Amino acid sequence: MKNLLKYTFYSLLFLSVCGCSNSLLDKEPISNVSGQGYYKKPSDAQAGVNGIYNGLQALFRQNFAYWGEGRADNIVTRHAGDPAALQQNTLTPVINSARWDNFYTVISRANYAIKYIPQAFGTEDSEQKRQLLGQAHALRALAYFYLVRIWGQVPLVTEPYEGLDQDLFVKKNTEAEVLTKVEADLILATENCASSYSGARNRVMITKGAAYAFLTQLYMWQKKYAQALEMAEKVLADPQYALVPIEDWNNIFVKGSSTESIFEVGYNEVQPNNLRVWYANGSDSDYVPSAGFIASIEPHDLRKPRIYDVSQVQPRKIWKFFGQGFNDESPEPSAGNIVLTRLADILLLKAEAHANLNQPVEALGLLNRIRTRAGLPVLDQNKAQSQFGSLVGSILHERSVELCFEGHRWFDLLRNEIAISTMKPINGLSDKRNLLWPIHEGELLKNPNLQQNEFYR
């Protein structure tokens, strides 16, 4: 009996040594962080906002040129897939650029940040906290602004998804509802973002100036010209934005972070984008300048040889983003930043606003700043009328050349309601409902409450 007790004792002792409590089963992620309660410190908040920018990179990496240029008149393509579908206006719900997932990834990350940044800072009201909140709002607004311009009505999601009790199958909101949120977010950003950031961060992160610039774009899109003027004034008043001399024109893109740049999405060797694939992939890029575009460039325009190799009748690549004489046959992805807005854009938008408000003197003044830099003669109202049909027409032409291939052209056509008149002779675009993209089939399959855009049903 003694032995029984003894051995039982030791066995139980052994068991109790191995015995474990419930805490054994609390395993915190090691290389990643648990979703619940990620935002604990200010540095978490900073990383969370950087994560939104990371989403922005992914968003524009592949489809940027498809959305902004692919359906417009400045390019031609020989490539099947998205380039052909967009240029020939045979959009289907299975093309890549019909996917909006990446927009909502940005939005989701921003929603997390907006909800939890205050928690990471506690009760303290710091400059950093306000800057981060401002950026998160601006990035969310940017995503929605593109969404509306590409798809029209889209679901407006402003809360992070954290469990199944939330409504997964959201319906579309009206464009006005979404744009109202975009406006509010951008105004919040103008109030909270820093005017500038130190060093390398400055033009690749959202500043007050960038928020004003996007507001300018937004109000122009909404044809709220007076408000657009007001916002553009804020940008123009900011001394850190100045036009570069024409000699540095290519460097706006090649080197990036120029004084002219207001906001650009940063890329590098390990976070590359498809600029080269779109514009300069050896002899086989997606896009080359269209004959119409080449013909539209005025004689002696100093930008022309900086845009492509003028010695070729049909240029095989676009130099604008890579520098004059660029002849690297390598098709590897490119590291150059994608400039979303720069001073020339805002100047010309402001000119357009003035023109629409029938203020030709102000409009021409701004327009001629850009023309002068390009070595072109200044325009007066008559010349504008005779050469380009109207003052607005001359400004749009200037935008078409100055901002060529920068992802503005299609939205310029839409904003001025000349997309159909411009594209009909080229690809037969004739139905207003066709101006929107189709929603990708995969998304419709996953959400029964979502209806395909009318033209594509």
Add this chain to the structure above:
Amino acid sequence: MKSSANQCNLKGLYYVLSLFFLCSNLIFPAIVVAQQKTVTGRVIDATTKSPLLGVTVKLSDTKNVTVSTDQRGGFVLDDVTIGQSITFSFVGYSTQTIKIDSRSSYTIALVAVSNLMEETVVVGYGRQKKRNLTGSIVSVGASEIAKTTLQDPISILQGRAAGVQVSSNSGAPGGEMSIRVRGSSSLNSGNNPLFVVDGIPLESNSISSLNGTENSGLNPMTDINPNDIASIEILKDAASTAIYGSRAANGVVMITTKRGAEGRPEVILNATTGVSSLTRKLSVLNARQYREAVLDSYRGMAKPEEPFYTIIDSLNPMNSGDVDWQDELMRSAKQYKLDLSVRGGNQGTKYAWSSSYLDQDGVILNSNYKRFTSRLNVDFTISDRIRIGQSISYTNAVNNRTNAAGSGNLSIIRSLLIRPPIMSMYLPNGSLNGYMIGQRNPVGMALFSTNLNKSNRIVGSQYVEIDLYKDLKFRSNVNLDYISMKEDEFMPSILDYREGYNKGAVRSSGNLTWGNESYFTYAKNIANAHNIGAVLGMSFQKWRYDRTGLDGEYFPSDDIRTLNGASIISNQGVNIASEHAMLSYFGRVTYDYLGKYLLEFNLRTDGSSRFGRNRRFGFFPSASAGWRFVEEKGIKDLGWLSDGKLRFSLGSTGNEAIGDYTSRGEFTLGTNYLDFSGAAPTVMPNPSLTWETTRQYNLGLELGFFKNRILFSTDAYLKKTKDLLYNVPIPGTTGFEFITQNIGSIENRGLEFSLQTRNLEGAFSWNTNINVSLNRNKVTSLPKNLLTGGHIQNGAFHILQEGLPIGVFYGWRFLGVYARDEDNTSGLTNGANGPAFVGGDPIWKDINNDNMIDQNDREIIGYAEPKYFGGISNDFSYMNFHLNVFFQYSFGNQIYSELNHQRNSIVRYNNLSTDALNRWREQGDQTDFPRLIRDDPKQSDSRVQSRWVEDGSYLKLKNVNLRYSFDPSWSKRIGLRKLDAFVTATNLITWTKYTGFDPDVNSYSGLRVGLDEGSYPQSRTFMLGLILGL
């Protein structure tokens, strides 16, 4: 205070060990100590009168004297006094005891019983006599394993165990196998059974993260040398598996390795060598046929283009070849293996030591697998009450792999079949023509790319076993399974279209599992009628996984393959670690009355760190009952019925195979913006996540006829799984692709039959084993709000739909080819506003009769689940010859051949199968092969369609083994106790209608079953072997 019952226990243990010992054909030396009397004798089979080798002969009332019979059945016992008794025991025979009288020579005739009924089998936390089992367990023993020359335990099970379906994901050496016990019972989580080796739960998922795609994994079970295995038991029903709780829903595979037994050390050397070759070559177009096809494809274009003339210019030195790339890439592959084992022991110490080395070439150039394994199992009796022991095994494997699988253009198999025959192997300057218009050179890929996987694995366990009290034992073991793996990948620039572009990657991974299991065992016999047994214990287990790696690009040359040379480090975010833990309590009670009425209850409670905090612990109970009605009066006297048992079980088990942190949601670090470190939500949290629960019912019947010359057993089961863990796709507007949820349910029901007959006995003997399994899988519920068109798309080819099995193919129905434009009488169009179909286009079934073909015209086009599958094994013996002929079959399943899609459609300039010779060429052609057309706007070939669905039924002469055992009297002359020579052929003949390499194909290990994307092909192997015993 040692009791007799205790001794019985020890005896029992000893008996078990002896059985092992004998299974291994060990020969005990006669321990001769001179005393009063010497007894000699001979042990024979009561029916056949043939001598029995290896019978355990034990003298009573002494501790030591145990001998076993020699080749003639003879034994010698010294030191015997009259009145002592001698016990003769032998596997498959009833034990017999005689009293020593004045005679000094005895002939003992042992009566054979069903060898299966007396056998013990391994169950969770213990062993049970097969006759007392109430659950459904199938066992494959060492003698079966010895008939094959397969190198991993999973492929050995193919066709040999009812209810166990094994299919090959890859024919590569060390390649992945899929194993399903009683069907798939999970959607997104694992469907692999739990593997338990010598009581240790073993990692059975590969930790490889490079060298290929998800569909060409490695098989971690190849780390176990089949020659070390004493038996493999597959626990199938809930009664057997519930004691493994939340990991047992897919069944449990228990592998037991050979251990030492008392006696003279036995040394066995096993040497095999052989050669493998491709089982079947596929037909492709030759150069002339190919050029015609390319020209045809241009003619078919909507806006005909000028052909790309270089490709069809037979005078161009780059394009003047006529190559069947299969001939260039496939080879006769050699392999050899050497096994050395020493087993033996004395009363206090028993050991089994073994080492083996395998060097196996694959049939694709440059693929090779080398494996060194070593194992030491030791058991010590350190006192009357305490035994301790240790098992440790080490495996070093070097796998020079091939990126064979998948549909990408890095797949060798794909490029092997579609690279144009005209392309030259070399450029005019003598260097390899590695890349040309989208086609990589498969030979170049095999020879010049690196896909190296090196792993080291240690599996060890230590146990202590204490006899606490009469019938009460305590056992505790600590176990550890550590895998470390280093992988290298390199793609040289000669295989890329980009000048100077080469890329490399390196990964270093480690996976550590360790834990402890401690339990009490109680066994008591009351009044020789009531047998009571119980187990009660607890265990914990922890897992940790680490992976570190780098990717690089632009190495200065193809010869510099170290990551240090990369000019760009393109991915440095690979630094992953995760942990997982489990805490469990378990118990079992068994009761039987006279071995006639059997009852068993199991319970396990598991807590897993993977689940939401509030739903962490689960209970997994089971109950079972058996009735050995053969013991009943009246039945007992029936001469023809020698065994009969009815059993029933029910119980529930779980599946916790999801990501370690899924329930909590995840923020992924390393989502950086430029140089600023970022974090982003990548997994949506689901705090209510819990395990899947499978409830299983099993009804079994076992019958033996004519002294068990015919043994028949059948099982019927119903498995219902609910709360399936599934990565449910959710709208992109959430910012996430999917969320892991407990949704839906699945049902598997099936029948299993196995029949074992001893057809002929005597000098010429013939035994047959047949097994047939039927499993019907059905998805019984899916969340309604996730269904589109009534189903969930599951990858490109499959759907999940209520009422249908998991593996159904969904697509367009191909009805033939329009001979003429006019044959499209209704003017059927491609899409709403698309072009009408014309002569040479496929005829699609317009399911909804809206006169256009679109997404809504898809239907079920095939089923991957076999109607039945199994194996037939025949063993013949005559004199010293033994022949095993083993067939394996699967019937009624279909295969979606994505490979046939690849090689029957014009994509750029790929080559085609010879089926394309029957293509439609001009109006009026009656054929079922559509016209060739480049950039087909109607996307005829790329649709998921019934044209690529084929009958995957097959009957395979899987294994033929002919063995000659030399007479010991002869082998003794050259100093050997044992000498066997054998030849084995694997995958000898396959009868099938399937047109791919082999119908035993399953490109994905997961849910997308029955898909052939072009895996590493199966090979036919001939092996020669010698077994030497010292």
